[in-house]
Amino acid sequence: MNPIRSIVIFRQRRRWHLFLDYDGTLSPIRPRPSQAHLDPRLRKLLRSLATKRHLKVCVISGRALDDLRRRVRVPGITLVGIHGAEIVEPGRLPRRFFPASAIGRIERLERRLRARLSGTAGIEFENKGPILAVHYRRVAPRRQAWVRKTCRRALPDGLVVRSGKKVVEFRARGLPNKGTAVRRLLRPGWTPVAIGDDLTDHDMFRAVRRAGISIAVGRRDLKADLVVRGPRDVVRLLRNFP
Numbered sequence: 514m515n516p517i518r519s520i521v522i523f524r525q526r527r528r529w530h531l532f533l534d535y536d537g538t539l540s541p542i543r544p545r546p547s548q549a550h551l552d553p554r555l556r557k558l559l560r561s562l563a564t565k566r567h568l569k570v571c572v573i574s575g576r577a578l579d580d581l582r583r584r585v586r587v588p589g590i591t592l593v594g595i596h597g598a599e600i601v602e603p604g605r606l607p608r609r610f611f612p613a614s615a616i617g618r619i620e621r622l623e624r625r626l627r628a629r630l631s632g633t634a635g636i637e638f639e640n641k642g643p644i645l646a647v648h649y650r651r652v653a654p655r656r657q658a659w660v661r662k663t664c665r666r667a668l669p670d671g672l673v674v675r676s677g678k679k680v681v682e683f684r685a686r687g688l689p690n691k692g693t694a695v696r697r698l699l700r701p702g703w704t705p706v707a708i709g710d711d712l713t714d715h716d717m718f719r720a721v722r723r724a725g726i727s728i729a730v731g732r733r734d735l736k737a738d739l740v741v742r743g744p745r746d747v748v749r750l751l752r753n754f755p
Contacts, residue, residue, distance in 0.1 A: 528567050529754065530703040530725075532695055532717055533747075535574040535581065537710035538730050541744050542678060544651055546576075546639060551584055555748055562754065563589035571698060573597070573691050575682070575713055577641040578607060595641050596684075596713055597694030615643035615685030618671050622683055626667055633660065643685040650679035677711050692716035699724070708747060709735075 533539055540549040563570050571591040574581050578594030578601060585592060591602045601607040623638060623645050630636050635651030649660045657679075664681040668674050675682045689697075691709075695717045699705050705725035707717040715735055718727035729737035730747060741747060 528703045530569040530571065530699055530705045531562070531751075531754075532571050532573050532691075532705060532707045532721070534691075534709035534711070534714050534730075535572055535576060535584070537678065538708055538714075538744060538747055539572065540584075545637060546646075546648060549584070551586075556585070556587060558748065558751055559585075559587045559590065562751065563587060565754075568754065569703065573694055573717065575641075575644070575646070575677075591698060593691070593694045593698075595644055595688070596691050596716075597689035597697070598643055600694065600697070602698075610689050611643040611685060615671075615688070618669065618685060619643060619645045619683065622667065622669060622672065626664065629663055629667065630660065636660065643688055645683045647681045647683075648679060649681070675713065677713060682713075690716040692718075692720035695720040708750075 536542060536549050539555060540551055543549045559570060562568055571593060572581065572585050573593035575596050576594055578592060578599035581592050581594050589603050591600065593600050598611045599607060599609050619640060619642065623640055626647060627638065633652060633656060635649065635653065637648040639646040639648060647664055649657055652660055661676070661681055665674055668683070671686055672683050673686055675684065691714060695705060695707065705721040706728065707721045707725065708728045708730065709717065710730035710732060718735060718737055721727055726739065727737040728739045728741060729735040730741055731743055733740055741750065
């Protein structure tokens with residue numbers, strides 16, 4: 514992105530609502546999800562942005578809300594977990610938008626997949642309640658296609674499957690997505706800016722398409738308005754906000 518162009522675009526509007534993905538956007542992708550930490554300098558920048566009256570900040574992630582809270586630790590911003598199924602706004606109690614029955618389906622699927630994938634080095638399961646993520650970034654390259662195929666064959670009724678960066682994700686049907694969360698949180702008169710790096714972020718890009726700006730991190734296939742190379746460019750962009 515041309516930084517001069519970004520400054521011009523941002524200063525054309527008065528009130529902004531930032532929707533920021535976490536993994537691959539605020540924090541570089543790591544071999545294990547547990548290794549993706551927020552740089553203290555970026556946390557300080559987010560704290561500063563959160564104090565501006567003309568700017569709302571939301572971190573929106575596929576991670577569970579409690580996990581996201583531990584990693585972000587910035588007061589005054591909204592956190593969205595599980596792609597929109599969990600939301601906590603400043604000064605309010607968390608809200609959850611999924612049926613209790615979804616948890617049982619995911620637990621049964623996890624037991625089945627653990628049995629089928631047992632003995633596969635590098636597999637990591639992440640149970641988020643209504644979502645199960647199977648990470649295979651550390652699996653030997655020659656085995657990764659087999660892992661994806663095995664996961665998709667295990668899909669039971671009542672769940673849907675999506676693929677991301679070295680992850681297969683099972684979701685209960687009817688769950689909110691990141692676009693749902695953007696539409697739920699955005700207030701009239703505020704211009705949204707959505708920044709993300711993966712296929713799951715395409716939902717929020719579509720949600721802001723006519724009203725705001727979408728920015729893809731490292732991917733030109735997400736049909737975003739602008740593209741930056743990586744998390745370092747996201748930091749530069751955030752510093753340019755008026």
